Amino acid sequence: MSSSRDNISALALNRLSVYLRCLRLLEREGVSCISSRDLARRFRLSAAQIRKDLAHFGELGIRGVGYRVADLRQRLESLLGLDHEHRVVLVGAGNLGSALARYPGFQGATFRIVAVFDIDPERVGTRHLGLEVQHVRELARLVPELRAEIGILAVPAAAAQDTYDTLVDVGIRAILNFAPISLSTVPEVPAKTVDLLIFMEELAYFLR
Amino acid sequence: MSSSRDNISALALNRLSVYLRCLRLLEREGVSCISSRDLARRFRLSAAQIRKDLAHFGELGIRGVGYRVADLRQRLESLLGLDHEHRVVLVGAGNLGSALARYPGFQGATFRIVAVFDIDPERVGTRHLGLEVQHVRELARLVPELRAEIGILAVPAAAAQDTYDTLVDVGIRAILNFAPISLSTVPEVPAKTVDLLIFMEELAYFLR
């Protein structure tokens, strides 16, 4: 038993996201209660790990019975901060940026892209899903106005650090970075770097 | 000291990719030799970890001196299987798929998208970077013909498992999956699932 303020590893946190997906699926299927054993079997997870991960946030299950699917789903959403909308700004309206704008995950209720920015005058003013691309100089005005919390960096590697710094200055509180560069960050504004080529290179290793 | 056949963790493997990038950058800057300490300082890495990771593949450095940048870069490329072209097929020509086709990392010499497939007749025949979208039923003919080794899944979650199974049947040897689902895989064809929403959810946790 421990409070939700505890340090939790990124690994465990990501598993909670996975559990949440499983629960949503079960809920749609009409399953109202499930044991860690059945959950593990169904989704190829580890029963002991499910229990440990969940127990970290208190007693979320019922001994002798299992976990109430709807309750646990709701509880996880709340613990993960997914029970309300997060407003996202996307910086970089190139190929990757414009694909991310259309990514189905950003059409849901949880993450909503509220503005798209680019530095290239050719792109400023074009539209992506009803959003007109703004010049990055508008960040300082629009981020507070739109109450955006999360930034997505889809800019070239050379521009990523400067853009991170700008986003910190204008009040963004967390950043997802697609540029293949390790950012120098301040602790109050964590950045998660996702480098697609590294995933490809991991696969290539298994082909030798 | 150990052979390149050893088990290496995905974590360590991903770090080798990072080191490789650092080395390429240093090489462009004209640095010919660097110590683990300087490499760590420059790119915010751990010197001991760099040494341990590299030592796993033999004695790649020179005691008292450091690592020869060009040599090590070349050695890592070879160890990771990045010293020759890998032919990639992309399945799913929707938003994410078409963005991936244009991703700068796939314009380089290492990974080359040689065909794009979709099941939707409306998309078949359209063009993405000089490649005409093929119907998925052509996979069985084209994968061997094009000698493709790697598949990228950019299909809806509901179609991902079937598509994985098809790719295995037609001879693909490793798969990068963007569908938010954990695939049931055979050991000969590893799949790496990349779920962008999980990254967003990780960030959301830090905003509570």
Place this chain on the structure above:
DNA sequence: GATTGTGAATAGATTCACAGCT
């Protein structure tokens, strides 16, 4: 003298196994 490569020490994550509830 400097730096690698590496065994030993530490830290972190996962699994086991069972006490404690329902």
Place this chain on the structure above:
DNA sequence: AGCTGTGAATCTATTCACAATC
């Protein structure tokens, strides 16, 4: 009886610290 929650045991990863080498 059945299943969770959890301390102990195991496994994995990282860091330390120094002998070996250049």
